[in-house]
Amino acid sequence: MKKHASVAVMAVLAIVIFGAGFLAPALADAKRFRAYVYPDRTRPEISVVVDDFRVNETVFDEGGVQYVWVYGPAGNFQVPFSRIRQVEFLKYLGPNVSKQDWVWYAVHVTGVSDNEAYDGRLEVRVMRGIAPEGVPWYLYPATEFDRGRKVWRIVIGDDRLPPTIPWEAAKPVETPVALATPQRPPPPPLPTEDDLFARLTVDDLNKQAPLGDVYFDYDKADLRPDAESALQRNAAWLKRWSSVKVRIEGTADPRGTNEYNMTLGRQRAEAVRDYLAAQGVAVTRFDVVSTGKNNLVCTEQTEGCWARNRRGHFLITAK
Secondary structure, X not given: OHHHHXXXXXXXXXXXXXXXXXXXXXXXXXXXXXXXXXXXXXXXXXXXXXXXXXXXXOOOOOOOOOEEXXXXXXXXXXXXXXXXXXXXXXXXXXXXXXXXXXXXXEEEEEEOOOOOEEEEEXXXXXXXXXXXXXXXXXXXXXXXXXXXXXXXXXXXXXXXXXXXXHHHOOXXXXXXXXXXXXXXXXXXXXXXXXXXXXXXXXXXXXXXXXXXXXXXXXXXXXXXXXXXXXHHHHHHHHHHOOOOEEEEEEEOOOOOOHHHHHHHHHHHHHHHHXXXXXXXXXXXXEEEEEEEOXXXXXOOOOHHHHHHHOEEEEEEXXX
């Protein structure tokens, strides 16, 4: 038995050592980018140096987002940091109505190569990196007191550039030639928040899930602090889009009888509805139902799985 155990341990160690050796070159080759973030266009002398800069990173990105998407009349472009010299935020366009904590900007992206530039819209949830002295640095524009309206520019590179970027210097004025030149039509105006929302179907909204679920303790229908925070965000979204109607589904984990869980699910759904009503959302916009233990999102027999099933779930039914 000891011999077999030793063989198993050696095999595991070999896999770990081989895997580390295999992954090391990839990690060593990972490019880190320095950025200079100018957060306030009214104070152009202020910038923040950020190492290992990322944009819109989530836990699913496995190493970080080192590119931006620019949505424009000429097409949609994924532009990696290695090709970007500057992102200039021309205008704040408002929040992305289909996602919480995302905002839209009109931007002009300048590339490192001559004549490489992109104009269009950019959505931002978070910028993050490491500030001087190794301090983690984050900027969530949607949570700023001005909702990120003053964000001005990001310069990517190893050198801090002055507020007046060299390539933005005025070009010599040439004597115009009296020739008739065709005029390009102006680009179409960018859609407003209401335009974007009007294009979404009910199915689109449910896929994007702008209303977050809330979760309950075992055998409880009382709202936890984290549930109240989620419901405050949901209430703000519902008040912004006052035509939306919602079904609130109260659910339970699989333990207990059907009758008990149906009652508990109803109590949870009603607690969610009553909190939203107290936040100023008309109660007539809600349809409250209980699915008991018949709408499970996880079937493993573990506490972590059971906790995911004790929830108040939102389904948009009309907009």
